[in-house]
Structure formats: C-alpha cells, structure tokens
Amino acid sequence: MKKMMIMAVAAALGAAPAVAQMQGMNHGQMMQPTPANPYPAAEMDMHQKMMSAMGADATETWVRKMVEHHRGGIAMSRIVLRETKDPKVRQMATKTIAEQTKEVGELNAWLRAHGKRAQ
Structure with missing residues (x-):
C-alpha cells in the first residue's frame, strides 16, 4: 500500500x-566504491550529515547544512587528489579544499558570533 x-x-x-x-x-x-567512482562513502556521509543538520530557525539550519556540504566537497577533493595525476584537476581540488575550508571557518564563526555551538 x-x-x-x-x-x-x-x-x-x-x-x-x-x-x-x-x-x-x-x-x-x-554505494560500492569503484575505480571510476571512489566517492560513495564521502557522498553518503555528506548527505546524512546535511539531512540531520538542524538549527533553531531556517538561517541557522542553512548555515549548519552548508558546513556539511563544504566538508563533503573537501572530502571528495581529498579523494581525487589520491586518485588523479591530472595537474589541472589536482590544482582545482587543492583550491577547492582551501576555499571550502575557509568557508567552513566563516560559517562556524557566524554560529559562534550568534551564540551557537560551532560544528
């Protein structure tokens, strides 16, 4: 039914x-990693954490979900750095890690500035 x-x-x-x-x-x-797609574990972890990220209102919830979204991008970028020899992809993944790490810091700073627990 x-x-x-x-x-x-x-x-x-x-x-x-x-x-x-x-x-x-x-x-x-x-969900099984393969040589062509080594990302399932990182994707599932990101999605589970995004789905459970909640705040007191829509603003805080968005911030918490974005923290997990950026962490997922960092995790996937670390995987591709282990897997690829392509210099341009390595450059983009390294840049992604740096930028998204900075954004996670900014999002957590916003949480702390608003009296919330950082994640």
Missing part, C-alpha cells in the same frame, strides 16, 4: 518515470 501511495504521488508530480527507474536499481551496488 505504501509503495502504491508513493507511486501515485510521484505520478501526480510527474516523477513516475524517475521513481520507476529507481525502483529497479540495486542501491547496494550504487
């Missing part, structure tokens, strides 16, 4: 093809 309800809502929203396609996928296989 629950599956039928989800399909009905998805169809009403025009998402039935995407939902049907997802139902046929083996999600366990999608």
Whole structure:
C-alpha cells in the first residue's frame, strides 16, 4: 500500500518515470566504491550529515547544512587528489579544499558570533 501511495504521488508530480527507474536499481551496488567512482562513502556521509543538520530557525539550519556540504566537497577533493595525476584537476581540488575550508571557518564563526555551538 505504501509503495502504491508513493507511486501515485510521484505520478501526480510527474516523477513516475524517475521513481520507476529507481525502483529497479540495486542501491547496494550504487554505494560500492569503484575505480571510476571512489566517492560513495564521502557522498553518503555528506548527505546524512546535511539531512540531520538542524538549527533553531531556517538561517541557522542553512548555515549548519552548508558546513556539511563544504566538508563533503573537501572530502571528495581529498579523494581525487589520491586518485588523479591530472595537474589541472589536482590544482582545482587543492583550491577547492582551501576555499571550502575557509568557508567552513566563516560559517562556524557566524554560529559562534550568534551564540551557537560551532560544528
């Protein structure tokens, strides 16, 4: 019954093809790192932390979710640095780590300045 309800809502929203396609996928296989996609663990960690990041209001919640989003970008950039020899990608990943580390610091500074616990 629950599956039928989800399909009905998805169809009403025009998402039935995407939902049907997802139902046929083996999600366990999608989450296994491969040489072509070593990122599943970092992505899942980021998404779980973003989903659970909550504040007292929409502003604080956004700040907390963005901290986790940037940390996810840092984690993925560290992975590509281990995996690639491409100089341009290495340069971009290194720049991403530096910029997003700075942004995490700025977001945590905002939390502390507003009497909130940094994360």
